[in-house]
Amino acid sequence: MELVEAIILSVLAASTPLLIAATGELVTERAGVLNLGVEGMMIVGAACGFGGAWLSGSTIIGALCGIIAGALLSLIFAMMTLGLAVNQVASGLALTILGIGLSGLIGAGFVGERITPAPHLHIPGLTDIPLIGRILFGEDPFIYLSLALIVAVWWFLYRTRPGLVLRACGDNHVSAHALGYPVLRIRTFAVMFGGACAGLAGAYLPLAYTPFFIPGMTAGRGWIALALVVFASWLPGRLVIGAYLFGAVTILQLHAQGAGVGIPSQFMSALPYLATVIVLVLISRARTGGSTAPAALGTVFVPDR
Amino acid sequence: MRKRFLAAVAALLLGGSFASGASAADKLKVGFIYLGPVGDLGWTYQHELARQALVKEFGDKIETTYLENVSEGPDAERSIEQLVRAGNKLIFTTSFGYMDPTLKVAKKYPNVHFEHATGFKHDKNMSIYNGRFYEGRYIQGVIAGKMSKAGVLGYIGSFPIPEVIMGINATMLGAQTVNPNIKVKIIWVNTWFDPGKEADAAKALLDQGADIIMQHTDSPAAMQVASERGKLAFGQDSEMIKFGPKTQLTSIMDNWAPYYIARVKAELDGKWKEEDTWGGLKSKMVVMAPYTNMPDDVKKLAMDTEGAIIDGKLFPFKCPVIGQDGKEVECKGGTRLDDGQVLGMNFYVKGVDDKIPGK
Numbered sequence: 001m002e003l004v005e006a007i008i009l010s011v012l013a014a015s016t017p018l019l020i021a022a023t024g025e026l027v028t029e030r031a032g033v034l035n036l037g038v039e040g041m042m043i044v045g046a047a048c049g050f051g052g053a054w055l056s057g058s059t060i061i062g063a064l065c066g067i068i069a070g071a072l073l074s075l076i077f078a079m080m081t082l083g084l085a086v087n088q089v090a091s092g093l094a095l096t097i098l099g100i101g102l103s104g105l106i107g108a109g110f111v112g113e114r115i116t117p118a119p120h121l122h123i124p125g126l127t128d129i130p131l132i133g134r135i136l137f138g139e140d141p142f143i144y145l146s147l148a149l150i151v152a153v154w155w156f157l158y159r160t161r162p163g164l165v166l167r168a169c170g171d172n173h174v175s176a177h178a179l180g181y182p183v184l185r186i187r188t189f190a191v192m193f194g195g196a197c198a199g200l201a202g203a204y205l206p207l208a209y210t211p212f213f214i215p216g217m218t219a220g221r222g223w224i225a226l227a228l229v230v231f232a233s234w235l236p237g238r239l240v241i242g243a244y245l246f247g248a249v250t251i252l253q254l255h256a257q258g259a260g261v262g263i264p265s266q267f268m269s270a271l272p273y274l275a276t277v278i279v280l281v282l283i284s285r286a287r288t289g290g291s292t293a294p295a296a297l298g299t300v301f302v303p304d305r
Numbered sequence: 306m307r308k309r310f311l312a313a314v315a316a317l318l319l320g321g322s323f324a325s326g327a328s329a330a331d332k333l334k335v336g337f338i339y340l341g342p343v344g345d346l347g348w349t350y351q352h353e354l355a356r357q358a359l360v361k362e363f364g365d366k367i368e369t370t371y372l373e374n375v376s377e378g379p380d381a382e383r384s385i386e387q388l389v390r391a392g393n394k395l396i397f398t399t400s401f402g403y404m405d406p407t408l409k410v411a412k413k414y415p416n417v418h419f420e421h422a423t424g425f426k427h428d429k430n431m432s433i434y435n436g437r438f439y440e441g442r443y444i445q446g447v448i449a450g451k452m453s454k455a456g457v458l459g460y461i462g463s464f465p466i467p468e469v470i471m472g473i474n475a476t477m478l479g480a481q482t483v484n485p486n487i488k489v490k491i492i493w494v495n496t497w498f499d500p501g502k503e504a505d506a507a508k509a510l511l512d513q514g515a516d517i518i519m520q521h522t523d524s525p526a527a528m529q530v531a532s533e534r535g536k537l538a539f540g541q542d543s544e545m546i547k548f549g550p551k552t553q554l555t556s557i558m559d560n561w562a563p564y565y566i567a568r569v570k571a572e573l574d575g576k577w578k579e580e581d582t583w584g585g586l587k588s589k590m591v592v593m594a595p596y597t598n599m600p601d602d603v604k605k606l607a608m609d610t611e612g613a614i615i616d617g618k619l620f621p622f623k624c625p626v627i628g629q630d631g632k633e634v635e636c637k638g639g640t641r642l643d644d645g646q647v648l649g650m651n652f653y654v655k656g657v658d659d660k661i662p663g664k
Contacts, residue, residue, distance in 0.1 A: 215342035219499035265493035
């Protein structure tokens, strides 16, 4: 049982950065903007998050630095694609490249330093419950925060009027504009929310996962988050399934290797991708009429004045 | 033999970023191609330290340029050629995957000299160099065999290529000299660099009962996890004791500076010629970090083992080497496996209870 608990704890930690980054991107894309710069915003969030925590000695300040850095970087993207109506795909890729370079520059001063990892929750009574106590009440707060975040995003998108307006901007920006909604302003907020989430997801890596900063430490997680949004067909519920499934298969295949299961490791490494794609596609197939891509996703909108 | 995961598109467009410039016509221009960022604290970082040693040694007689984050493949060829066009006369390409691109560019520019790390193809104007890291692995095996209470080592592999497999074998051969029943659990992460995944692998190994972590990946993540759990670990490529002051037993450090200095000196003197160098502990291309967090008798044993390897009295792959199937491996080097056999190693020795992936 101890092993099961250990595996679940590893899965939670592995899935969290994916879930946070993907949640932000889901909101951005729901507003009709395709930001491919998640990886870049994540790595800058990692560098600034680590820097903030290292200088201040506080995980919370580190997390805030990551959030702010991600949001600021996404603001550049917003100015390019929304203000100047530049192609979103190209701008997003450029944002990733910028982010990778920028994070190296920001991080150069504290490569090789280490910080105290984020404290784990401890609620007397609850955390000590056998088996589930540590899983439900004993890990770092980011894990629980990420779940609260996706629930909040679901509630916002489907249960509030501003959420409806945001989705309207993503599905038909001309109509939303005609109804008098400030499409570009709404999209800017959506992009910045996505940036903030990506920054937080990146900051999670040095703050809680591996408490040091190395250039390139996000190692492609931003791209996985992007893919998760697509395979979850832009639905928050499926996003949670996708992120946890990916994390679970990633950890389980490592354990399977350690236990000497005779399956080639190359295949095992590909397994998280395969499993996630297959399961999410099957879910989409099972429920006909499920949500598809926001209709105006990736298209440029210039309001006529 | 280095491959890093970088988002393919990003890497392709990124190409590499320039650093250290300022031109002067009469200086010898020396170029470097790096796989990772200079701050990776591992493989690329050690090459960068050696470049800095060059600058210190030769001062304004040379001018160095490096391109970092150059992915292996077509991008590498373009980057190497870029260095040639910029007037570099001696170019170090520091990863296995740059082998064919380097060879191609070398054939095109016969007046430029190339130095390729860890490969096996060479030419009139292209030398190769590599470290006998397995010598260090053997010592680590001896230490691990002594220090493991559970008798189970946790080994994080990158890719199942000869370089990594020879490391696993050398570790086991070393460990078996002090604990014949030692076991090893191997997890392949299929990447050279992904701190998160390396940490996950280390956690999985510890959760499954290993109590000493060894790695053939580049980041200090595994060391850090072992440190958090109060277990022991070995560093990789660089000194990593900072990430586990009470955890690191030793670390195999790549020490390229003496070689780089010798090669640049030869170039400056007009005496450069093609060579095939495979340096180990003796030539100090491989250096062991201080032996820490172990009792004095284990420390002495480690130092004696190191001394014996340096003196040529001990060869990690001395015959007979028994394979997994219990059969003796053909001994082409007389008393030990010859270099070709070691460089192409694709079998596990007896005592490894696992299969090489894909075999």
